[in-house]
Structures are given as structure tokens and as C-alpha cells.
Amino acid sequence: MIIEVAHIKxxxxxxxxxxxxxxxxxxxxxxxxxxxxxxxQRCIEAxxxxxxxxxxxxxxxxxxxxxxxxxxxxxxELVGPHFDGPPxxxxxxxxxxxxxF
Amino acid sequence: MIIEVAHIKxxxxxxxxxxxxxxxxxxxxxxxxxxxxxxxQRCIEAxxxxxxxxxxxxxxxxxxxxxxxxxxxxxxELVGPHFDGPPxxxxxxxxxxxxxF
Numbered sequence: 362m363i364i365e366v367a368h369i370k371x372x373x374x375x376x377x378x379x380x381x382x383x384x385x386x387x388x389x390x391x392x393x394x395x396x397x398x399x400x401x402q403r404c405i406e407a408x409x410x411x412x413x414x415x416x417x418x419x420x421x422x423x424x425x426x427x428x429x430x431x432x433x434x435x436x437x438e439l440v441g442p443h444f445d446g447p448p449x450x451x452x453x454x455x456x457x458x459x460x461x462f
Numbered sequence: 463m464i465i466e467v468a469h470i471k472x473x474x475x476x477x478x479x480x481x482x483x484x485x486x487x488x489x490x491x492x493x494x495x496x497x498x499x500x501x502x503q504r505c506i507e508a509x510x511x512x513x514x515x516x517x518x519x520x521x522x523x524x525x526x527x528x529x530x531x532x533x534x535x536x537x538x539e540l541v542g543p544h545f546d547g548p549p550x551x552x553x554x555x556x557x558x559x560x561x562x563f
Contacts, residue, residue: 364503366513380557391563398562402465402554405521412467412554420506453503456481456512461499462492 362397363420367413368449369440376409379443383413386439389432390415395422409445420452463498464521468514469550470541477510480544484514487540490533491516496523510546521553 371379383401390396395418404410417423427433472480484502491497496519505511518524528534 363506384558387558387561396563398560399558400556400560401558403557405464405553405555407552411557451508452506453513454506455501456504457485457488457500457502459499459501460488462497 362455363417363423364453364455365413365415365417365423366451366453367415368451369411369413370407370445371409371411371443372445373409375443375445376403379411379440382439382443386436389435389439393422393427393430393432395419395426413448423452463556464518464524465554465556466514466516466518466524467552467554468516469552470512470514471508471546472510472512472544473546474510476544476546477504480512480541483540483544487537490536490540494523494528494531494533496520496527514549524553 369379380401387399390399397416397418399413399415402412402414404412415423417427470480481502488500491500498517498519500514500516503513503515505513516524518528
């Protein structure tokens with residue numbers, strides 16, 4: 362399992378619209394091969410900055426399958442108007458699986 | 463619920479020892495008031511870089527309660543020797559809760 366973290370800064374005042382757009386876009390990711398789910402988190406220290414955390418079965422499901430699909434265009438059409446600059450995207454593998462207390 | 467993301471770069475060759483130290487340190491976080499759990503993820507694009515993702519009931523459970531406790535010293539004693547520079551820590555609130563496909 363691969364964890365994509367897309368660091369997204371939104372334009373001033375666009376926070377609510379951006380969050381609604383990501384909620385709508387969850388239906389796009391649901392259609393994407395290998396996409397296992399997502400959540401959106403907002404930085405407390407920098408409230409215009411978000412992290413979209415999206416889980417994929419493989420790296421290529423995101424970097425090849427999704428990015429070369431029509432679904433990627435749909436995602437960008439929904440959220441792109443709210444971006445303040447290009448997103449910074451990194452991928453992670455799990456080193457220590459989730460522990461719950 | 464608050465999500466702490468500690469961005470940690472480790473010294474060259476220290477990856478396995480660092481991962482083992484975080485595993486050991488999970489027992490420290492288990493004792494911390496308000497700590498709900500954690501996982502560790504490793505960056506694919508920069509394999510010396512990790513994110514420790516630690517969940518807290520409140521921001522202050524981490525920034526005040528934990529950091530001023532003996533437990534913080536125990537955590538740093540375990541993992542600090544493997545750090546390549548100071549960690550970069552940010553906190554997030556959930557904007558869209560986890561969706562599973």
C-alpha cells in the first residue's frame with residue numbers, strides 16, 4: 362500500500378470551496394483503479410495549507426494509471442481553481458503500520 | 463482529533479535502527495495522555511526521510527502535556543541519535559474524514 366501526500370496551498374478565502382470540491386472529487390477517486398481511499402487534513406500552523414492523503418495499491422496506480430486517465434482531469438477541474446501554486450506530491454510506504462491506543 | 467506529522471530525516475545508514483527505535487518508542491506514546499496512536503511512513507522519493515504520524519485528542523496533549531513530560535525525553539533518547547537535523551513538526555485537523563473504497 363502506497364500513501365500519496367499532496368501538499369496543497371489554497372487561495373485566500375477559498376478554503377470552504379476547496380473542501381467541498383475535494384468532497385465531490387472523492388467520487389472521482391472511487392472510480393480510479395487501485396485507489397483505496399483518502400482523507401483531507403488542514404494544517405493548524407498554516408490554515409491555507411492542506412494535505413490530501415490518498416491511498417493506492419501501487420505507486421503506478423497513481424503515477425501512471427490515474428495521472429494518465431480522464432479521472433485526473435476531472436480531479437484537477439474540481440480543485441485546481443482553488444490552488445495557490447502547484448501541489449507538492451510525495452509518496453510513502455508504510456514502515457510501521459498503524460498502532461491504535 | 464489532531465494529527466501531528468513529524469518530518470524526520472535520518473542519518474545515512476540509520477534507517478533500520480531508526481525504524482526499530484520508533485517501534486520501541488510506541489510504548490512511550492502509549493503512556494502519553496491523549497495519544498490515540500501512530501504510524502511511520504517512509505518517503506519513496508527520498509528514502510532517508512520519514513513521517514511519524516501521531517494522533518492526539520487535543521493539540522495541547524502534544525505541545526504541552528507530552529513535550530513537558532519525561533516521556534518526551536525518553537522518545538528523543540530513543541530516536542534522536544538517528545536524526546539528521548531537527549525534525550519539522552506540523553499539526554493538522556481533519557477537514558474530510560477518512561473515506562475507504
